[in-house]
């Protein structure tokens with residue numbers, strides 16, 4: 001099946017209506033992330049152009065596209081690491097505005113993993129994991145530590161708990177970063193090229209962790225060029241170029257039957273060597 | 274066809290450990306090195322015996338006045354008899370136990386910091402930065418709890434040096450942190466105020482700050498607003514040093530990768546928690562050498578209070594060596610003052626090195 005551009009536009013209009021009137025509670029609950037007519041500029045540079053995107057609860061989305069197309073910027077807008085200038089971003093029913101309270105609420109619901117892990121080097125793995133639960137969610141240390149160990153076991157590195165990030169390999173660090181985000185029990189996870197800073201032999205261990213997370217029903221937005229991952233777990237693949245969403249489709253159609261010339265170009269480059 | 278010739282086995286490798294190897298590697302590794310080593314040995318041979326003779330073998334330690342000094346060596350009797358003045362200044366004799374207790378408290382806070390694994394070390398340190406100044410302040414000033422009031426113009430010597438530098442150090446660090454954060458703030462007014470403050474204080478010499486504080490300020494202050502000269506000097510020194518401290522700390526803040534700020538924000542930590550838990554611990558650790566450098570500079574700069582009439586340890590020494598009763602004891606006096614400064618500065622330097630090693634978790638690959 002092919003989604004034509006009109007169908008996408010229709011969803012958007014629906015979303016806009018819902019956001020505007022907030023009548024249809026059930027559907028509104030379904031969409032955990034709504035980007036509505038979002039635009040962003042860096043000075044004069046129009047980096048995101050009229051982005052419309054709805055993400056359902058439990059949906060797994062892979063975002064790909066050439067370097068500099070605005071993929072990172074888009075997902076970073078979702079937890080307000082970047083500020084958008086036009087349009088609406090609604091996460092779990094809360095609109096992102098300059099209201100600091102809303103930003104706090106949304107950041108508690110949204111976890112993020114970065115290309116360069118960004119673990120806190122002066123804290124042990126366990127301390128990295130308990131820090132936010134203790135200081136943001138005000139949990140007692142014991143509770144936070146138990147949960148941290150639980151997630152460290154899930155990413156298969158509980159034995160490293162008392163080491164410092166600098167003592168771990170890149171793949172292990174990225175898995176710790178995932179565990180650290182999960183310790184806040186987020187509803188949504190954002191991944192910004194989580195494997196592109198890793199040596200090839202470590203990519204699989206991180207992807208395995210992400211697949212496991214996907215199978216558990218986490219809502220995920222992943223910027224990645226790991227097309228194998230996209231094929232196995234994604235519900236939808238989005239292709240971006242020049243700050244726009246050019247094409248989106250479920251993975252089988254996206255890879256076998258890309259509609260836009262730019263998508264075809266891109267795919268032939270990354271798959272066809 | 275050539276005949277196989279057994280080669281002679283290679284000699285064992287030259288030893289790379291032990292004193293002989295050390296000498297070989299460090300002292301005579303090249304011809305130039307050997308010449309330098311010989312020259313240094315010659316200097317030591319020529320200079321060390323007369324220095325030792327003067328300072329110890331021919332020096333006078335026993336006695337009460339100038340008649341006890343032979344003149345062949347150092348007259349340490351001078352230091353001994355004046356030690357009270359060098360330590361307490363004009364602090365009244367019967368009250369000097371209060372200063373002694375203050376020294377003791379300071380030692381009780383500082384010594385554990387040098388001992389590995391001392392129990393509650395961190396808490397002792399925190400107490401030293403918070404409660405200690407208050408207790409010592411009450412103890413030294415008096416006027417309450419049945420303690421006689423001692424005017425601050427009677428303070429002097431080592432005690433005054435330590436009060437000035439301790440308060441300066443304890444206050445300049447937090448001020449510096451706040452100024453550094455303010456200078457990087459996203460709020461234009463905050464940034465402007467901090468930049469103006471830092472540039473103002475860094476732009477003037479400490480001498481003129483102290484001079485302003487003691488001579489000019491009273492002219493501008495309304496009548497009855499006059500407060501202690503010591504307090505004014507303390508404020509001047511603190512402001513001055515916190516401007517320097519701010520720039521040192523800003524250097525550390527700038528070295529922290531953007532990803533650390535982003536990861537902290539993404540986890541939902543607000544500004545103050547990100548700074549306090551993630552950014553500052555890393556930034557301060559990076560600039561420990563710079564911070565200690567500023568502390569050492571501050572410690573030595575306290576001697577400048579001489580120009581506003583406060584007698585720190587150097588000033589007490591200087592005013593004693595001009596005493597006609599003791600002719601020609603300037604060398605002994607200055608060596609003593611230099612030694613006191615050196616002990617404290619060297620202590621700070623060693624402590625910072627130990628702290629750096631302890632906090633090192635980088636394990637860079």
Ligand SMILES: Nc1ncnc2c1ncn2[C@@H]1O[C@H](COP(=O)(O)OP(=O)(O)O)[C@@H](O)[C@H]1O
Pocket residue numbers: 042045047065066067068069070071072073074
């Ligand atoms: N802070 C910034 N200031 C100015 N331009 C930026 C900034 N961050 C990113 N850009 C530009 O925005 C574009 C999109 O960047 P990015 O979202 O990182 O792309 P992608 O993740 O798809 O590679 C790039 O052209 C980049 O140069």
Ligand SMILES: [Mg+2]
Pocket residue numbers: 071072073192193
């Ligand atoms: Mg990117």
